Amino acid sequence: MQIKVVKNILSMNEAIADRTRRDLRSRGITLLNLLASPGAGKTTFILAVAARLAGTIRIGVIEGDLASRLDADKVAAAGLPVVQINTEGGCHLEAAQISAVLRDLPLDDIDLLIVENVGNLVCTASYDLGEDLRLVLSSVPEGHDKPYKYPRIFHDIDAVVVSKTDLTPYIDYDLDAFTEAIRSINRKVPILPISATTGDGMDPFCDWLVGQLKD
C-alpha cells in the first residue's frame, strides 16, 4: 500500500517555531535569529547594537555554541539578560531548544530577543526558530564571493549585515561584487555595512532595526 505523505521533514520543528512566534508576539517581543560563520563578529555586533540602543530598546540574548559559556559571560558582563545553549556537537539551533530556555529569561523586561545561532552557513538556514527577523552577518575577511558558495542562507532573510568594514583597506574585498552576488540570489534584501569597532554604519543599522520591531 502506498501512503501519500507530502510533509515537510522539519514539520515538527516548524510547529514548535510557530508556537514560539505566537507566544512572543503576544508579549510584544521581537525574536531575531542571527546567522553567520564562526568569527564573523556576532557577539561583538550584538554588544555594539545593545550599547547604542540602551535606554530605548530592552535586549535579551540567547547564545548558541557547541561548547563553553564564553559568549554568555561577555553578554552578561554588559548587563544584558542572557542564556547559553550548548549543542554539544550539534551544528545549529532548533526551535525546541529556544522554546525550552524562554522560561529562563525575564521576558517581561525584553523587547528584542536576539538568538546568536551556532557559527555555520549551512544547516542553520534550514531551521526556523520562531523568529520574526532573520539576519546574516557576513564579515569582510570572509570574502565577497560567499553568497555564490552558500546561496541557501542568503535567500530567505530580512537583512545582510557586512561586518568588519574597517578591515577593507587591508583585504581584497569588493562591496560592489558582494552586492552583485547577493542580488543574484535575493533582489530585495537590504545590505547594511557596519564596523562595530569604529561605529561606522551602526546608526543606519539601528534605525533599520528599530523600524522592524513590533509595538
Next chain:
Amino acid sequence: MHEAAITDSMVKLVLEQAREHGARVVRKVRVVVGAMSGIVPESMRFYFEELTRGTVAEDATLEILVVPTKADCLACGHGFELEDYLWLCPACGDRRLDIVEGKELLVDSIEVD
C-alpha cells in the same frame, strides 16, 4: 551533522505515518530534496540505515529525488535550471535571478504492508 539531524526528523515522520496506518513493515520511503538544501544524498542514506535499524522501516528502500535549483531571470524572463551553481542567466547573461525551486525537504510517500 546536518544530514544526521534531518534524517532523524525524516525517520520519525516515516515511523509516525507507518504507525498511524497500522503498517507492519515499511517497504519504500520516497523523499524530495532540493539541491539548495545542502543535503548530500549518500550521507542521508548512511544515517537512514543507522536510524531505522530495529524499526519497521529497517529494510525499507530509500528513494531520494533531488530537485534541481530553478530560477527565473528578472531581466529577460527566461526560466532555467542552475547548473554547477552558476548564477547567471544562460539566455542573456544577467545575474539578477529569482529562485523558484530547490529548497524542498519533504517526505513524499511511503510504501507499507
